[in-house]
Amino acid sequence: MIIVPEKEIGALLGRKESYEAIEQVFAAMASGNAYNFPVVREAIGHADALYGFKGGFDQAGMTLGLKAGGYWPNNLETHGLINHQSTVFLFDPDTGRVKAVVGGNLLTALRTAAASSVSINYLARKDAKVIGMVGAGHQAKFQLRAALEQRNFEKVIGWNLHPEMLPNLEEVAAEAGLPFEAVELSGMTEADVIITITSSFAPTLMSDHVSDGTHIACMGTDTIGKQEVGVDLIARASVFADEIAQSITLGECQHAIANGSKAEADIRQVGEVINSTHQGRTSDDEVTLFDGTGVGLQDLAVASAVVDLAVEQGIAIKVDF
Known part of the structure; x- marks a missing residue:
């Protein structure tokens, strides 16, 4: 299993790579080669938090997984952390074994920005x-x-x-x-x-x-x-x-x-x-x-891209699991 910590992602993934990943997964969704699973999003009754799961399978990119996390509105004021917290889990679609765990906070910001950027490029x-x-x-x-x-x-x-x-x-x-x-x-x-x-x-x-x-x-x-x-x-x-x-x-x-x-x-x-x-x-x-x-496939697309870059650059942490 590969681990890519949150602290490493900023040096690995930029706006260009994020844009390309989101553009490709939107295209796969529209062609029927990728689909999202139903979203689970719930108020947990603690810390005013919303917590949930987004996932899916991209057959074109062979990417399977989910993002777990949500919104803790008091984080910044109380803990000095950003309010959105998440982690992405990738799995081998051939075996179901866990493939990677990736910090999801910066990825969420990058993929959300990339999505609007794609829409501007194609529609403005x-x-x-x-x-x-x-x-x-x-x-x-x-x-x-x-x-x-x-x-x-x-x-x-x-x-x-x-x-x-x-x-x-x-x-x-x-x-x-x-x-x-x-x-x-x-x-x-x-x-x-x-x-x-x-x-x-x-x-x-x-x-x-x-x-x-x-x-x-x-x-x-x-x-x-x-x-x-x-x-x-x-x-x-x-x-x-x-x-x-x-x-x-x-x-x-x-x-x-x-x-x-x-x-x-x-x-x-x-x-x-x-x-x-x-x-x-x-x-x-x-x-x-x-x-x-x-959508969950956005998170999986950028997480998969960052895993590839981490392996390529020798930053990935590999553990037996």
Whole structure:
């Protein structure tokens, strides 16, 4: 069995490798060569934590496994740890024996950012110049860094419920040599691409905050009851998802499905666009939206990539098990 500790992952896996792994697994999902298992996600009744499992099997990449972990909202304040904690377990699909154990915290941040980055590459207008961020927490910095690589952006704008966190976005914009402006939600109409990355249970970004031709990547809704954008925006947009089943049950589309403003048949997998079996954006005026719920196969894809890199570079810890 191979162990790749959390502390080693930052030196092994970057945005490029993460993007390639997520692009490939989305394509495999859309072609029917990879599938996710049902998600288990529960409040454990201790430390206000949500804990669960996401897993799947990618027959194209021969990757089998699961990610175990969740969200401990008091970690940072109480323990000096990030609130999201997880570990990925990979198994040999031929024998069922455990193959690897990989730290999952940085991997989760990288794969989530890579997913929105893939959606921007395939769905945003080619001439997109302004990127808007709704949310400015820990994950927002990963999102923005990855997104800025997909278009020749000239400006970053941002909104956060707690404005004191907006310097996180300004820092990343400065790294890229771009100006940053804090705006009200109504100011998001300036954006050509918008990423929402919050843990909200009530919508903040509404349809009238979004201009025609915008691409929105909704990355924060992964639990029943969560909601970042209004159902009016979902109804208006052409919607693509990482996985449709999750999108309609625990993703951003759950609310539009519930009130009948969107039908399951209206939602397509982003992997179809990658595979060229769906054309994706059809005009410069079309509003496109990616519902990134976060699927287990994403975690397995980046974990498998980091295991290969760890073995190649002699960093992998090998133990008998």
